[in-house]
Amino acid sequence: MHNGFDYKKEGRGTGSPIVRCAIYTRKSTEEGLDQEFNSLHAQRESAEAYISSQKESGWKLVLDRYDDGGFSGGNLERPALRRLLDDVEARRVDCVVVYKVDRLSRSLLDFARLMDRFDRRSVSFVSVTQQFNTTSSLGRLTLNILLSFAQFEREIIGERTRDKMGAARRKGKWVGGTPVLGYDVDPAGGRLVVNEQEAQRVREIFRLFKRHRSLLKLVNQLEARRWTNKSWKSRSGVEHVGRPFTKPTLRSLLTNPIYGGKVEYRDTTYPGEHPAIIEPALWEEVNADFRARQRNRSDAARTKQHALLAGLLFCHGCNRPMIATYTAKRGRRFRYYVCQKARQNGWDSCATKAVAAAMLEESVVFQLRKALSSEETRRELQVADSEWQRFEEGDPGALVRSVVEHIVYDGSMGAVTLTLGKGGDS
Numbered sequence: 281m282h283n284g285f286d287y288k289k290e291g292r293g294t295g296s297p298i299v300r301c302a303i304y305t306r307k308s309t310e311e312g313l314d315q316e317f318n319s320l321h322a323q324r325e326s327a328e329a330y331i332s333s334q335k336e337s338g339w340k341l342v343l344d345r346y347d348d349g350g351f352s353g354g355n356l357e358r359p360a361l362r363r364l365l366d367d368v369e370a371r372r373v374d375c376v377v378v379y380k381v382d383r384l385s386r387s388l389l390d391f392a393r394l395m396d397r398f399d400r401r402s403v404s405f406v407s408v409t410q411q412f413n414t415t416s417s418l419g420r421l422t423l424n425i426l427l428s429f430a431q432f433e434r435e436i437i438g439e440r441t442r443d444k445m446g447a448a449r450r451k452g453k454w455v456g457g458t459p460v461l462g463y464d465v466d467p468a469g470g471r472l473v474v475n476e477q478e479a480q481r482v483r484e485i486f487r488l489f490k491r492h493r494s495l496l497k498l499v500n501q502l503e504a505r506r507w508t509n510k511s512w513k514s515r516s517g518v519e520h521v522g523r524p525f526t527k528p529t530l531r532s533l534l535t536n537p538i539y540g541g542k543v544e545y546r547d548t549t550y551p552g553e554h555p556a557i558i559e560p561a562l563w564e565e566v567n568a569d570f571r572a573r574q575r576n577r578s579d580a581a582r583t584k585q586h587a588l589l590a591g592l593l594f595c596h597g598c599n600r601p602m603i604a605t606y607t608a609k610r611g612r613r614f615r616y617y618v619c620q621k622a623r624q625n626g627w628d629s630c631a632t633k634a635v636a637a638a639m640l641e642e643s644v645v646f647q648l649r650k651a652l653s654s655e656e657t658r659r660e661l662q663v664a665d666s667e668w669q670r671f672e673e674g675d676p677g678a679l680v681r682s683v684v685e686h687i688v689y690d691g692s693m694g695a696v697t698l699t700l701g702k703g704g705d706s
């Protein structure tokens with residue numbers, strides 16, 4: 281099953297099947313202790329485990345150690361790295377293994393130079409925690425993209441914070457955010473208490489929807505009653521005035537599991553710490569209705585949208601779509617996007633060829649988060665609050681589809697260009 285993703289170089293050197301692997305580790309003094317793999321030892325252990333998992337392919341650890349403790353990845357002035365490069369030049373090493381790409385270098389330019397030197401000596405490069413390597417031109421491409429987004433470090437930290445929030449939600453805790461109609465935040469601590477006056481309105485809204493089964497009718501009725509969404513004051517004292525209901529805000533009220541006494545996290549609901557406002561049976565009845573509508577609308581779309589950027593991604597050089605596909609290797613699925621032209625006319629017809637899906641998707645999500653963290657930008661692009669919230673909770677699909685017009689990827693530069701601004705249309 282040859283598919284262009286060679287795992288290691290074939291036909292190396294003098295016919296010896298042994299691949300001599302050198303592990304390189306690095307830690308700078310300023311790197312925080314909160315990093316999971318902060319010690320040289322841990323980096324090395326992980327790389328060793330990886331090498332021994334490749335034993336059948338002839339991978340063998342060399343005796344020399346290349347450990348740079350207390351050195352920055354911003355330049356190449358590191359004693360162990362110097363030694364490693366000497367050994368590469370002397371053809372004493374066939375493969376360099378690191379825990380993470382940035383251990384080798386944090387500079388894109390230096391990284392490219394190192395890859396070049398490795399290449400000239402037919403030395404391959406493997407990053408244990410990033411499932412690709414440079415033994416094919418594609419592997420190198422994805423590495424460049426990764427490094428051109430050095431902010432990933434910060435992004436990963438953000439990811440962990442969100443995971444902590446996930447753990448709290450699974451326990452039914454309210455983890456903050458905009459308060460919803462019917463509840464107030466207990467000033468004594470971050471929990472929800474029922475605001476009885478508002479709760480009565482919420483109950484009436486559910487009853488009205490049950491009767492009319494139409495969001496539009498209900499919007500009009502609430503407008504006639506001059507009922508608005510929640511007004512509240514933030515802890516810093518900023519006054520938020522409740523806005524009149526629209527179809528989307530009404531839908532998010534009616535589908536919010538909070539009213540049934542529950543907390544939702546990534547499509548699963550958990551019993552909440554707070555009391556319900558709506559009888560579970562009524563909540564279920566109303567929401568069964570929404571789910572049925574949703575299903576009809578999204579069934580066809582879902583298959584197409586399995587890959588986050590499907591239909592949005594184009595090859596810079598060829599101006600053709602890049603198609604989501606995958607290859608299975610050693611029981612692992614490796615997803616990537618491939619230029620349509622490259623697939624039809626051969627790899628040589630296109631400079632971009634293909635890109636690892638996870639890497640590209642992460643960088644797109646990162647760029648979007650940066651751009652849309654401003655409320656003003658979100659308003660300009662008509663991003664619904666619910667979409668933004670789901671995005672922040674790690675489910676970016678809806679927002680990406682509603683706000684991204686197209687993405688152009690230039691494989692020879694590793695450059696991603698996002699064009700935003702479809703304005704809420706599906």
Ligand SMILES: [Zn+2]
Nearest residue numbers: 595598619630
């Ligand atoms: Zn192309």
